[in-house]
Amino acid sequence: MQRVDYIIVGQGLAGSCLALRLLMCGKKVAVIDEGNPHAASRVAAGLFNPVTGKMPALTWMASELFSSLAIFYTEAEKYTRTSFYHPMPVYRPFISLAEQYAWMEKATAGEMDAFIQKIHHQQAFAEEVTNPYGGIELRQCGYINTANFLKAVKKVVAEQGIFMDEAFRESELRLASGYVQYSHLEAGKIVFCTGVSCIRLFDFVPIRPLKGEVLKLQSSHRPQCIYNRGVYVVPEVWIAGATYTKADQTCAITGAARTQLERGLNALIRFPCTITGQDYGFRPTLPDRRPVLGRHPQYPHVYIFNGLGTKGVSLAPYFSAQLLNYMENGVPLNQIVDVKRYIFR
Template identity: 35%
Template sequence: MTADYLIVGQGIAGSVLAWTLHRRGKKVLLVNSPQRPSASLAAAGIFNPLTGKKLVRTWKADQLFPFLKTFYGEVEQELDAHFLHFTNIYRPYRSVEEQNTYLAQTADSSISQYIAETVDDHQYRPYVHNPYGGLEVTRSGWVDVPVFLNAIRAFFQQSNQYIEADFNYNELEIRAEGVLWREQSFHHLICCEGPHANQNPLFDWLPYNPVKGQLLDVTMNNYPVTNIVNQGVFIMPVESNRYRIGATYTWHDIDWQTTEDGKAFLEQKLQGLLKVPYQIVGQRVGIRPATKDRRPLIGIHPAFPAVGIFNGLGTKGVSLAPFFAGQFVDFLEGRKELDPEVNIERSFSLYYSGKNGE
């Protein structure tokens, strides 16, 4: 046996799952294609317990956020890397009506636990438009995804558990007790290919709904705000005088090309929020591996018990991956069942209807 698990894809999903398996004493081999563009490398990596215009608590926030804090903190310590950044998210009110609505919502303890009791609106006023004040979301922040991925890659490279290769499914032999790939044997194959999963012949029947997103990299010389500001777009401090602006959401023209339309949209939103000058120094694009029901796609193939998938984490990959990787490993090792909301069993009818239609 070459390894317990063969993991295809080293984005957020594959990296978190590989590390979780490693920490559980399992030997993994990571295979990652250098040719494919990476959604994870373009991701802002923000984790936010309260999202949307209506200030909705993120699904399973009470479980996800303590878990991610522990998970990423331990990886930082073990790999001597720094990629986890805790920062509040300041949300200026758009109107008096929105202010009243949000303040009424904070009476709910499930919401108020994620909101700062006091906010100094004056510290933001010279830099962003906030005539009605705003609120600050707590227990939020961002993961520097490229730094995290590089640290994980370096670890598995050092132990000869990482291969750069275009994974060809024609080279795969699936058996009842495991899989063979390039004369190497594994108990399980787990597919973590993000937005490229619809090209995977084993799982192309799943209900993917990819979302294209674009970001701007900007510099500003007179913007000392250290928190993320979010109203229509987010302004995220990355390093000295450098900031990330995002993001667009489009479900059409799903390709890896930046567009002038995307840039114009972000600039329009930014100019309505920001009071100080900025300079665009870069534009990036990613395709989020989202799903039609906005829930991850995790589980075992209906016909091949040795083959699984860990995908569909969408826009909240850095938040969802640690918790559900732990749950998936428990499931794979026979300890507990998967949450039915993420288990791909909910979509098995698509697989069987496709087979019957052949």
């Protein structure tokens, strides 16, 4: 038997942020991941943006989440000696003068000051984006190159702990009092970060897969912003996304998504780029649109970290810290995200 402090099952954004935090505070960690190429974290564009939604508003807990992510990814880059964190403004063109006025009013309320770089009353970045009514330039935004991030975490886990490139078999997990056993591992705790894959131990948590599709692009252009209106275009990783479809649970790309994204792209950007591919994945969402973390009601060594939904890049750094503090120091979780909310239903 090999003794570790933690086994983490699943190395998407949730498992990666948690594993890295545990390594950074000297814990011995084993990570098990089957490398699903359509896991949300492998398909994601990696965008983080504090102002989202059809009726754009400041995202939930924006100031806490966005300051946590900037510190975490900067430290993570140093720790893994890899580059993946790219702060960059997001520019959202207005679709009418009425929208421009509405934003000017919103801006005077002051609550978004930390996130608004500038309101452009006339077209800006005109060689790159269609924006006849101007637009809003947002700060504290950018993207994570998730492929590089996941690779870097996998490497550092393999160097400092144990990485098992395989499917986790729940039937082989032994839950003893005071520890858990799996394969050749004995651990103080096990944390499930498996995204939309079902784990029987947590079958009372109503994870709902929300399908998303993206286009892969190629371009030699170096845009000044991430442009976002209907679709977003993330440079370097060159991803345009994304669709949101609950009804379609098929494991395949679709012509409908291609048409929708291509239309959005043509209406938005003016610099040359070519579509080179398309991909799909499933976001792990919950009915209340909040993450889920915490301890199993019967097995005190078994934990969950899931439900990152559409915003894994910005939620995972903050809530991995909260889960770590809970597991190591008994600091209570924010009740809104605690798995206890699903226990007595």
